[in-house]
Amino acid sequence: MKMKLTDIYIHAKASASLPVRRHGVWAVLVCLLLPALPACAQRVLSLDSCRAMALRNNKQLNIAKLKQDVARDVRKAARTKYLPHVDVMGGYEFTSREISILNKGQKSALAGLGTNAAGQIGSTMSTVISELAGQGLITQQTAQALGNIAGKLSPGIEQAGNSIGKTIADAFKTDTRNMFAASVMLTQPIYMGGGIVAANKIADISEQLAANDMQNSRQNTVYDVDNAYWTVVSLTHKQELAESYLKLVSKLGSDVRKMIKEGVATRADGLKVDVRINEAEMQLTQVDNGLSLAKMLLCQLCGLPVGEDITLDDEAETDDMPAYSAVDANLDDALENRAELKMLENAVDISRQTTKLVRSAYLPQVALTGGYLVTNPSLYNGFERKFSGIWNIGVMVRIPVWNWFESTYKIRASKTATSIAQLELDDAREKVELQVSQSSFKVAEANKKLALAEKSTEQADENLRCANLGFKEGVMDVTDVMAAQTAWLQARSQKIDADIDVRLTMTNLRKVLGETIY
Secondary structure, eight states: HHHHHOOOOOOOOHTSOOOOTTTTTHHHHHHHOTSSSSSOOOOOOHHHHHHHHHHHHHHHHHHHHHHHHHHHHHHHHHHHGGEEEEEEEEEEOOSSSSSBSSSSHHHHHHHHHHHHHHHHHHHHHHHHHHHHHHTTOHHHHHHHHHHHHHHHHHHHHHHHHHHHHHHHHHHHHHOSSSSEEEEEEEEEEEEETHHHHHHHHHHHHHHOOOOOOOHHHHHEEEHHHHHHHHHHHHHHHHHHHHHHHHHHHHHHHHHHHHHHHTTSSSHHHHHHHHHHHHHHHHHHHHHHHHHHHHHHHHHHTTTTTOOOOOGGGGGOSOOOOOOOOOOOOOOOOOOOOOHHHHHHHHHHHHHHHHHHHHHHSSSOOOEEEEEEEEESBBSSSBBSSEEEEEEEEEEEEEOHHHHHHHHHHHHHHHHHHHHHHHHHHHHHHHHHHHHHHHHHHHHHHHHHHHHHHHHHHHHHHHEEEEHHHHHHHHHOOHHHHHHHHHHHOOOOOOHHHHHHHHHHHHHHHHHHHOOOOO
């Protein structure tokens, strides 16, 4: 096993100077099998891979996805408003006093029912016996016997009557100090003034709005990644240019120092070259710092560690980078595809449906109800101490009659909000039209600058070659060579800027047109 690891290590060191893409497998093996070895190969990223990683890791894009999930759930919840809803309720209540059907006088009368009846019966019988005796229909002995009989019957009648009265009074007790109740209620909306339809349309439009927001976030993410990617490529090429320029002025400095020793150049010429060398080193330092910061930004957008060492595919292209294909700036496509315009259109549609929703609150509303109610004590066979219930079905109608013009004011305010949203949409369309025109102009301008920069680069290369040749032949001095080197540096830098600017303007034009770049 040691021999195999050693062979891998030797092969990896031998191939260290070769392109990373060709020997990426060996680099991965070394990283996995020999973690204690020096640094592994750099991560090589293409523009497509940067876009893919950014779309996977962008936090705002993930937030937009979650908003889309929220809108979908809200839309599903709105659909349930068409369906019947069932509610179950139950409760228990203890009261200090029970419900009484009889008042106190009625209870007292029932409690003395036998006593009152016996008294009335005894008085009536005495009167009757006296009248019969007075008319001679019965004898005094018979009357006395009947009186004795009535006196003996009176206690029994009194006792039986009082017992019956007490039974009746007890039957009227409700026993409602402990009350239980439960109900199942079903409600089916029939007509809600169009409010349910409007709420469902708002939910549908909100889902479209979330999808358009998602698309807008994707476009912005890709646009930011493209800008960061091409900025890194530009600074990489400028870094190479700064290194080449430093080599040029350093070689010139070496030549001038030799000429000073030979007495064919002055010390002032050497100082001029030294100043230019210092400037070149400063420029290289600034480019290095800018490149590091640009790579940090690209790593952050792609979800990579900020300090990770990365290499881009287009950094290896030292000459002309591959050009984009032409894009037709069609205004109609921009107005149709721009996610921002779609979102504003969704806002207008939501505002219109909101007006209908506000209006529905002041229109008649009809709902069908049905359910089952159970109580204890039961009320359907006297006051029974048991659970018993009834079914019920009905229609509920609500008709607003007078609200002091509240509905008029609210509907008017909602319509005004719709007009504002429409004006914002119209203003955005005008701005999009201006953006398309400006972006098309910038693309054309960038292509012209690139063509001029290519010519300037060719001329600067020839000028530098002639200056170096003249300096060697002794017909040109140090100042002329430094001027030619400066012109060469500016031409090369402008060429890099123009080349990158073409790509950035094309990317911006695609974004303005609302194209799905990735």
